[in-house]
Amino acid sequence: MRLALVNARFTFLETIRIPIAVIGTVFFPAATMIFFVVPFAGGDPVGATFATASMVTFAIMSTNLFQYGIGVAEDRAQPWDPYTRTLPAGPGPRFAGRVLCGLLFTYVALAPVVVIAAFFTAATVAPYRLLLAAGTIVVVAVPFTLLGLTIGYALPSKAAIAVAQVLFFPLAFAGGLLSAPGQAPGWVETIAPYVPTRGAVELMWTTVGAFPVSGRAMVSLAAWTVAFGAAAVWAYRRDEGRRFR
């Protein structure tokens, strides 16, 4: 556990020493809030709250996809990574440290979204729901962390950047993150329940407001999580087999 924290601190410092990477993570969800949510849904308390929840989900997905996909792929290319495996600790603490650090950056990326929502829109949420939402964030982060890890362990870093970029926007759009609940184009409403982002955003919606989650979206989210988990384990083992066998 102590070593996991040591690793989390190390990864954290390594990441924030390149401030533009952090700014990039924080910028996109915040900018989307300012340009789309504030002018179009800002005045309506219910609409603004749901839209903020959507942006939070969007931010969780994109930060995790990028930081794990690219971070892991880049680490694998560095000789420092095999060096750390000669230290008297298994790969566990380093992995746990990365996940802790990833969660921290997820919260960092979300902070401006929540601040903008609080000051510039009519979005409201009861304090206890806000606390619940902090927990929902962790749950929602799981499938996208696993997807990011799959990308990071399966691909070289240049390919990982491209794949993460190609994936994140369609995932957001097809899951209905860019529209109010039930307001997405018809074909999106049809496929949305089968897209992992949909189950994720429904969890956020139901945490912050009166939204009945659909069983279909929940089952598919669970199925995606298991699938991404299996893919991440496969990619990790394959990588380990190539480099350390």
Next chain:
Amino acid sequence: MMSDVLARAESASRRYGGVLALDAVTVDIRRGEIVGLLGPNGAGKTTLVNLFVGLRRLTSGRVELFGGDPRRAENRRHIGVTPQETGLPPMMRVRECVDYVAAHYADPLPLAEVLSRFGLDDLARRQTGGLSGGQRRRLAVALAFVGRPRLVFLDEPTAGLDVQARHTLWEAIRAYHADGGTVLLTSHYLEEVEALAERVVVLGGGRVLADDTVAAVRGLAGVRRVSLSAPTLPALPDVVRVERSDGRTHVLTTDADRLVRALVGSGTEFRDLEIRPTSLEEAFITLTEGART
């Protein structure tokens, strides 16, 4: 009683696809030794070190570190390894790298001592990406010693360093050894191995070609090469090896004078007699090329 063997490879073989990188290598590293591991590129040096530090798995045979499997973390508590110099995380400060490594060991050296031993005193707050090549190399070597290891693996510790920096590092390695430390050193510089090691293991084509004291290897360096053209050779004294190529006969001998006297005394027909010294390097090349054929 605890065994004096800290690390051991027993008929260790390692295959990458169709290539046999290590072919039944048996080596012991005993407490208090400085062992130089020599060999041309592709001889299997890195593979052997990677097996010892738990980065690679064996194809067959056995590798032990402090009596256990090097792939188990607890068996690596008493070793130190140098990262490749290019592998230091460029955004991290020198002290952060040292602290990170120290956090993995029960009783690490204090930061100040690590820095002063390796001449890094004023660099604690510098990011490794901003260090000179020599400073990075010193830091990489320093990291191997952070955990007060009983056995260190130093891969090309002074590659690319100037003479002064090289001697500073040698002093640090000697001081560690004087305190009872054990070292496995790989190097391209035969001079470095001669300066530090007591024992030399020469690898070639994945096999151990020689495993002897440095004095014995220096003995090989004292060998002369006597070349001549002759249809047959009589029995001659002090012959190490006889080779024939391009119609010439080459005799490696430990005493060229005695050999030539015996040759002349025997009345054998010969011409174009030539005597050349062999260097340590030539002995090394002779050994490793002999293995290739």
